[in-house]
Amino acid sequence: MHKRRYELNIVMIGSGNVAAVLGRKFRAAGHSIVQVYGRNAGTAGRLAAEWGTVAVQDHSQLSPDADLYMIAVADDAIGEVTREMKLPGKVVAHTAAAVPAAVLAGVTGHYGVFYPLQSLRSEMKQLPDIPVFTDGNDDMARDLLEQLARSISGGKVYHAGDEERLKLHVAAVVVSNFTNHLFVLAEEYCRKENIDFRQLWPLIQETASRVRDISPRQVQTGPAIRNDKATIRRHLEILEKHPQLRNIYLTLSESIRAGNGPAGN
């Protein structure tokens, strides 16, 4: 069967959250997943079943004739997964922000990165918007990965080399991992104080939605920015029973009070 250029046969290496969501996006865009390679037989088998394909556990079983081998595993597993992998002539990419592309140089002469700047969960019902940052060591890798990104991501496709990807990753950690940690601490605090965390949902949504309309700097509110010492003191009294959150409260309030650089207030 003759495939159009941007309908690819892809081997998915990994079976976690990123593999699951990217695989679904790829399939929805007309590409085929021809194999799932995963150390976890359970999750790899489930993805393979979902996609009507096969799961393999040993790199010697990897299909030799796919268009692309997408390595969607944890950062620190990329080295181990690729150690004995040889796919000369093939395009191989990983999805990690903080890992240089050249970690794949021993696998193939055409390697690159396909970094989805989004928090992906296997159980997602609706697939979210995913900005994709691609890179490649040569035209073959670059072109294929960029076209694949365009096929799943509308206009949100960018190029980013190792250094820029690492810088993006720092920003992503701040706005996602750290924000989520604040939600974790708030949920725990609510549980202990007998407050229904769900009452905070509309506020959480509004705070996040607003970044699209107005710079966060212009909407900073709360006792710290107005240096409302009486309210801060009363908050700290309540937080005596929550030392971990109290420590965060002090650090972030101090940072807010200190302003935000030369244009801060």
Added chain:
Amino acid sequence: MHKRRYELNIVMIGSGNVAAVLGRKFRAAGHSIVQVYGRNAGTAGRLAAEWGTVAVQDHSQLSPDADLYMIAVADDAIGEVTREMKLPGKVVAHTAAAVPAAVLAGVTGHYGVFYPLQSLRSEMKQLPDIPVFTDGNDDMARDLLEQLARSISGGKVYHAGDEERLKLHVAAVVVSNFTNHLFVLAEEYCRKENIDFRQLWPLIQETASRVRDISPRQVQTGPAIRNDKATIRRHLEILEKHPQLRNIYLTLSESIRAGNGPAGN
């Protein structure tokens, strides 16, 4: 004209973000704003014009026959605004989380609180969901404020006394003010590193939306939770040029690593 019980004549005291948004919500629910009392003649005049009513600057000009006097001013302005205000027999409420209801005891025998647990901005085009926490010192204040809340807030109406409101406020500061501060620092970091902050929008939305589906504790990801020292070290190198964010990065990463209480991971 005979009004149904829950169509109230309201004097709005204050002309900032909370006054503007609550006033619009009240009007959309069929209530009338009969006066806007505000020290800022510009913003009070604009709200009065928007609502087809009059703005007054002196408490002696306050209409004596409204059903409700809603004090929507900054926490630390409530004392000054109400110092010489006497409205015996009337229901008077403020909107502040961290201020006890009894601060209004000198104004009237029927006082209370109408606390909207939401971040409100005067320029909002669409009015967001607003959970409302009401309190009153007697049945007259409690009933009127609760009915008003029900008229604008669907099912999201709760009772909260001074102590519970203060506890809610702590949680609101954590999930909104602190989250927004992370966005401020990330935006500043992106500007300096020549990254387009808008590329992070989908990630910010997803992180916030997900709290509705799954506990934040179960979706904590990132280098800190997996104790990925190599990635953290590279992030800290990049953050050498961003000392304020670097400090936050260290504190929050340490907190994530420390786990989140007895059920943490």
